[in-house]
Amino acid sequence: MTRNLSVRITITLIASAVLLSLLSSFFFYQRIHDQQMAHSLQLLHQLGKTVQRTASIAAYLDNVEIAQETVSGLAENRIVGLIQLSSYNGLLAEYGNISQQDQRFTVSLELFSPFSPTESVGFLKIQPQYTLLETLAADAARERITIIFSYTFVVALIALASMQWLFIRPLKKIASQLGTITPGHNQSLPTPLWHSNDEIGGVVENINKLLHVVDSTIVQERNLRSDIEHLEQQFRMIFERASVSIFLMNAKGQILMANPAFMDLMGQTDLRRCQHVNCLSKIFVDQDTVLAMIRKTVELGEISERDLELKATRGSQYKRWGHCLFNRIRTERAPQHSDKVYIQGFINDITARKTKEQELLYQAGHDPLTGLLNRRASEQAITAMLEQMKTDTDIVALFIIDLDDFKPVNDTHGHDAGDIVLIETANRIKSFARNHDISSRLGGDEFLFAIKGPLTLQNVEKIADRLCKQLILPITLSPGVTVRVGASIGIALSLTPGDALKTLQSNADKALYHVKSQGKNNFAIIT
Amino acid sequence: MKRVLILVSFLSLLGVCQPGELQADIVVIIHPDNPVETLSQRQVIDIFMGREVRFPNGATAIPVDQAPNSPVRERYYQQLIGKSIAQINAYWARLLFTGRATPPRVLGSNEAVMDTVLNNRDVIAYIDRADLTDQVKIIYTLQDAP
Numbered sequence: 001m002t003r004n005l006s007v008r009i010t011i012t013l014i015a016s017a018v019l020l021s022l023l024s025s026f027f028f029y030q031r032i033h034d035q036q037m038a039h040s041l042q043l044l045h046q047l048g049k050t051v052q053r054t055a056s057i058a059a060y061l062d063n064v065e066i067a068q069e070t071v072s073g074l075a076e077n078r079i080v081g082l083i084q085l086s087s088y089n090g091l092l093a094e095y096g097n098i099s100q101q102d103q104r105f106t107v108s109l110e111l112f113s114p115f116s117p118t119e120s121v122g123f124l125k126i127q128p129q130y131t132l133l134e135t136l137a138a139d140a141a142r143e144r145i146t147i148i149f150s151y152t153f154v155v156a157l158i159a160l161a162s163m164q165w166l167f168i169r170p171l172k173k174i175a176s177q178l179g180t181i182t183p184g185h186n187q188s189l190p191t192p193l194w195h196s197n198d199e200i201g202g203v204v205e206n207i208n209k210l211l212h213v214v215d216s217t218i219v220q221e222r223n224l225r226s227d228i229e230h231l232e233q234q235f236r237m238i239f240e241r242a243s244v245s246i247f248l249m250n251a252k253g254q255i256l257m258a259n260p261a262f263m264d265l266m267g268q269t270d271l272r273r274c275q276h277v278n279c280l281s282k283i284f285v286d287q288d289t290v291l292a293m294i295r296k297t298v299e300l301g302e303i304s305e306r307d308l309e310l311k312a313t314r315g316s317q318y319k320r321w322g323h324c325l326f327n328r329i330r331t332e333r334a335p336q337h338s339d340k341v342y343i344q345g346f347i348n349d350i351t352a353r354k355t356k357e358q359e360l361l362y363q364a365g366h367d368p369l370t371g372l373l374n375r376r377a378s379e380q381a382i383t384a385m386l387e388q389m390k391t392d393t394d395i396v397a398l399f400i401i402d403l404d405d406f407k408p409v410n411d412t413h414g415h416d417a418g419d420i421v422l423i424e425t426a427n428r429i430k431s432f433a434r435n436h437d438i439s440s441r442l443g444g445d446e447f448l449f450a451i452k453g454p455l456t457l458q459n460v461e462k463i464a465d466r467l468c469k470q471l472i473l474p475i476t477l478s479p480g481v482t483v484r485v486g487a488s489i490g491i492a493l494s495l496t497p498g499d500a501l502k503t504l505q506s507n508a509d510k511a512l513y514h515v516k517s518q519g520k521n522n523f524a525i526i527t
Numbered sequence: 528m529k530r531v532l533i534l535v536s537f538l539s540l541l542g543v544c545q546p547g548e549l550q551a552d553i554v555v556i557i558h559p560d561n562p563v564e565t566l567s568q569r570q571v572i573d574i575f576m577g578r579e580v581r582f583p584n585g586a587t588a589i590p591v592d593q594a595p596n597s598p599v600r601e602r603y604y605q606q607l608i609g610k611s612i613a614q615i616n617a618y619w620a621r622l623l624f625t626g627r628a629t630p631p632r633v634l635g636s637n638e639a640v641m642d643t644v645l646n647n648r649d650v651i652a653y654i655d656r657a658d659l660t661d662q663v664k665i666i667y668t669l670q671d672a673p
Binding site for chain 2: 054061064114
């Protein structure tokens with residue numbers, strides 16, 4: 001109710017009009033009343049003046065007839081209440097009743113001789129009809145007040161009507177039109193008729209300017225938002241569809257944000273379950289390395305990256321590998337505060353590559369047929385073995401094994417049969433080998449076997465003897481077809497660490513040559 | 528001398544002349560046997576204007592007037608009460624209907640006036656001193672310049 005402007009204006013105007021009327025009544029009533037009274041008394045005085053000459057004659061002559069005529073003439077006037085015309089010889093004529101009159105309003109005129117202006121001959125006393133005067137004065141005052149009231153109300157009504165017509169109506173119209181406008185649709189208010197050059201027109205014009213600004217701002221905002229959405233979509237595509245695990249964690253190792261690839265890697269669906277301290281390390285086989293990498297990144301701000309083996313997931317026995325990269329990010333706001341240090345991390349599943357690498361590495365170091373080390377790999381291994389020898393107790397024994405009758409088998413039964421012989425031989429040598437022993441196929445039908453430990457010559461001879469006996473056992477090529485090949489073994493011993501591999505090799509070759517020249521299926525040792 | 532006369536007449540026409548040099552005083556007269564010796568101006572006015580009908584000694588006073596349009600009458604009322612004949616007539620006209628007061632009896636000439644005064648000891652009249660005879664008693668002389 002109070003929000004309605006026209007009601008408020010109406011109330012204000014009516015209240016002002018009433019107040020103004022009341023105030024003016026209050027101030028004017030007595031004034032008008034008094035004026036009216038004074039006017040009446042003046043009239044009374046004038047009446048007296050009018051008959052003064054005649055009254056003077058009456059008083060001069062003590063003429064009762066003239067006196068009565070005068071008095072009755074005066075009495076014709078209804079405002080006159082009491083008249084007394086008297087000479088010094090007594091009352092000549094009288095009208096009215098003195099008892100109810102107010103003495104204050106008495107008009108008293110001294111009468112002078114018509115022939116001698118200085119000679120007083122009598123008095124004319126007139127008193128008003130007081131109650132009538134009062135009534136007349138009150139009536140006049142009331143009438144005037146009524147006029148003031150009516151005038152004030154008429155003015156108030158006109159003001160109200162013009163206010164309504166010129167101000168409130170267009171304002172309401174503008175307000176309702178404004179209510180229907182949706183910002184961003186390039187709408188504007190029409191200028192109200194007859195108001196194009198006044199304040200209301202100005203308000204509409206300014207509102208339209210504002211609407212225009214709002215519109216263009218909204219359009220800009222909308223474009224910007226769509227750009228941002230587009231960008232966000234692209235970022236999401238990068239982030240969420242990436243095969244690389246991407247995550248953000250704090251200095252305590254708690255994961256703050258991660259992409260689906262990471263969640264897959266963690267085997268979790270809910271990020272909240274990845275927020276305990278150092279949870280990341282749990283998926284790695286070598287947890288200490290991961291923690292060290294993180295610490296290094298947090299403390300030094302360096303990028304650390306490494307290929308790490310991942311724990312096998314349940315139901316799979318394949319090894320998995322991940323390439324981890326940690327990068328420290330500081331927020332610009334509080335670079336001093338360690339809580340504001342974040343680690344950006346990437347884990348790329350490199351299992352396939354790593355498998356391939358290992359395969360290649362294996363192939364590079366192994367004989368594909370027998371699975372034993374090849375020459376190059378075994379030479380590296382023996383060099384390492386020689387370097388790791390313990391000074392007093394250890395000796396290294398290098399066996400070079402050459403099959404005796406391999407060529408006839410190859411020629412008679414074919415290459416496949418030759419391969420079977422080579423594989424069976426390799427298996428037999430392997431069965432001699434302990435964890436750190438080295439068994440290798442040097443090429444063709446030549447093999448190598450190396451052992452290290454606190455050995456005696458007798459130990460070595462015993463091994464060589466047993467090896468010879470193993471290798472002469474028959475080999476089944478196919479059901480019912482067997483061959484015996486046998487082997488000659490040249491052995492060189494190294495008693496001191498740091499002996500050159502070549503020396504050892506040539507000694508073993510010499511021993512082998514010696515065995516070959518003496519007959520087959522035997523061994524010789526050069527110390 | 529002739530020139531002076533013209534001038535004075537001219538002045539008198541304008542109403543500013545002092546006519547004393549040319550016109551004689553007006554005197555109020557009574558019968559020589561009347562015991563009244565003298566009257567005041569007010570007493571003369573009261574008798575002539577109807578207020579008083581007796582002399583101060585109680586004897587009846589009968590005022591008589593000169594001819595209505597005579598210069599002496601005009602001068603008399605002018606000098607006595609400063610009013611014109613028209614005003615005096617209006618005064619009497621007002622009183623006529625009351626029946627209580629009557630204006631002085633009007634006589635046609637100075638001779639008639641003198642006769643009336645000499646024949647009635649109650650009569651009081653006025654006359655130009657130039658027309659005066661020794662038989663009457665003067666009881667008031669009008670001052671020329673009131």
